[in-house]
Amino acid sequence: MDLVIRNATLPDGRTGIDIGIDAGRIAVLEEGLAARGAQEIDAEGDLVSPPFVDAHFHMDAVLSYGLPRVNRSGTLLEGIALWGELKPQLTQDALVERAMRYCDWAVARGLLAIRTHVDICDDRLLAVEALLEVRRRVAPYLDLQLVAFPQDGILRSPGAFDNLRRAIAMGVDVVGGIPHFERTMAQGAESVRLLCEFAAEQGLRVDMHCDESDDPLSRHIETLAYETQRLGLQGRVAGSHLTSMHSMDNYYVSKLLPLIAESGVAAIANPLINITLQGRHDTYPKRRGMTRVPELLAAGVDVAFGHDCVLDPWYGMGSGDMLEVAHMGLHVAQMTGLEAMRQCYQAVTETPARILGLEGYGLRPGCHADLVVLDAGSAVEAIRLRAVRRLVLRRGRVVAEGPLARARLILPERPSAVDFRLESRSAHDR
Structure with missing residues (x-):
């Protein structure tokens, strides 16, 4: 594979999905994909969506x-x-x-x-x-x-x-x-x-x-x-x-x-x-x-x-x-x-x-590898947060990337940072 995106959450609610991309198109979507990619991206459970x-x-x-x-x-x-x-x-x-x-x-x-x-x-x-x-x-x-x-x-x-x-x-x-x-x-x-x-x-x-x-x-x-x-x-x-x-x-x-x-x-x-x-x-x-x-x-x-x-x-x-x-x-x-x-x-x-009438749009084998990785755990959370686009891909190539939405806290006995997610992550998770 040219690229494999690991551990994606999809808009339909499926989790732990690997997306294999070859020649600019999605080749496979499945859990635990054995094939390796020339490049690999860990979605870390974040939402991966069509654009x-x-x-x-x-x-x-x-x-x-x-x-x-x-x-x-x-x-x-x-x-x-x-x-x-x-x-x-x-x-x-x-x-x-x-x-x-x-x-x-x-x-x-x-x-x-x-x-x-x-x-x-x-x-x-x-x-x-x-x-x-x-x-x-x-x-x-x-x-x-x-x-x-x-x-x-x-x-x-x-x-x-x-x-x-x-x-x-x-x-x-x-x-x-x-x-x-x-x-x-x-x-x-x-x-x-x-x-x-x-x-x-x-x-x-x-x-x-x-x-x-x-x-x-x-x-x-x-x-x-x-x-x-x-x-x-x-x-x-x-x-x-x-x-x-x-x-x-x-x-x-x-x-x-x-x-x-x-x-x-x-x-x-x-x-x-x-x-x-x-x-x-x-x-x-x-x-x-x-x-x-x-x-x-x-x-x-x-x-x-x-x-x-x-x-x-x-x-x-x-x-x-x-x-x-x-x-x-x-x-x-x-x-x-x-x-x-x-x-x-x-x-x-x-x-x-x-x-x-867009040809090749979607999250199915054969579709164009046009994808967005969002700093959210679901489609609903993406709307709530107007989630940051971690990565934007066109035909399997990254064309834009953005920083995570995090705020540093300086408070006694409270976390050092917040990310506004329903299930907040600790800093070292990234």
């Missing part, structure tokens, strides 16, 4: 916080207006530099696959060109999937559909949309139909910003599910945000959930941003805004979590940590049962990998 996957992000806007000014209201609509002001000032070099810097953060966090929406409403398609270049540069260590996103509306913005076609021809991977931002509900539904038909013709996946609103009558997810079934796009379509579902009538949702499940449409919630941007017109009680994650899961719908924004016109926080996203999702959705917490971990690993 984190961000199913929804905006890399063309990342790290642009404060340009051209700060979003004073903190609202979605001011963020969109700010982005419109910034677009004429964008340069390709600046877009590439900011995106590359964020990709460095992502790798350090064990985030090795990102689906990013890229605005195509600028006729210059500067952001598209920039992110295609970024995708080329990071390909050896990070999977970057691009969505052609008509931020200003595919029908509302003149020339947007032509720009989307051009972006796809240039190599963008996925068809995007934003039906709730069209001028009328009817135009929103029409945009869903047109975009899904285009995706079906081109053999592409679809990922639409859908119903990112507190309006319970914003029901474009219904149209998206219908068009997915009509056009045979099952398993290739995702609805992102779906925040209006938080405000919908329960009877209507009881009909909507089976429709989404039957259509094979996946849901992508963005806990950090949904809790921040939604409910802005409420006094009290104030809506949380995030879509009905436990109910969607119970109906058999794939649900992933996305980061959505980091230091951009919509959100002045973030650092590329998908465990922070899972942590927020767990709390907002009140998913504090043991199995529910594990589902939150899956929502930033296995489920988004499935939605993106």
Whole structure:
């Protein structure tokens, strides 16, 4: 073997597992592996996971916080207006530099696959060109999937559909949309139909910003599910945000959930941003805004979590940590049962990998040896601690490493250090 990782704990709860890696892929997972590796790593019982996957992000806007000014209201609509002001000032070099810097953060966090929406409403398609270049540069260590996103509306913005076609021809991977931002509900539904038909013709996946609103009558997810079934796009379509579902009538949702499940449409919630941007017109009680994650899961719908924004016109926080996203999702959705917490971990690993159609992802023989060793004893503990990534591996090669999370104590008759683990280790164990 090229590499053997010893004594790993896996996200499914198995312990004492050895992982044999050869030619960049997992060759074997078993207890007490007899084969030796040219290199060996002792996981010491820590969690070894497939890498984190961000199913929804905006890399063309990342790290642009404060340009051209700060979003004073903190609202979605001011963020969109700010982005419109910034677009004429964008340069390709600046877009590439900011995106590359964020990709460095992502790798350090064990985030090795990102689906990013890229605005195509600028006729210059500067952001598209920039992110295609970024995708080329990071390909050896990070999977970057691009969505052609008509931020200003595919029908509302003149020339947007032509720009989307051009972006796809240039190599963008996925068809995007934003039906709730069209001028009328009817135009929103029409945009869903047109975009899904285009995706079906081109053999592409679809990922639409859908119903990112507190309006319970914003029901474009219904149209998206219908068009997915009509056009045979099952398993290739995702609805992102779906925040209006938080405000919908329960009877209507009881009909909507089976429709989404039957259509094979996946849901992508963005806990950090949904809790921040939604409910802005409420006094009290104030809506949380995030879509009905436990109910969607119970109906058999794939649900992933996305980061959505980091230091951009919509959100002045973030650092590329998908465990922070899972942590927020767990709390907002009140998913504090043991199995529910594990589902939150899956929502930033296995489920988004499935939605993106990532080849060779997982912890099985034959999968790519893309792995993260975390300073935690389980998936749930990893979320609780937003655990340090001890090691990040891409195709069996270490690409990032981090220090352990330990604090030194100077107290009488108490341990000399703490590591915040449920079963704390003594210093000499390392």
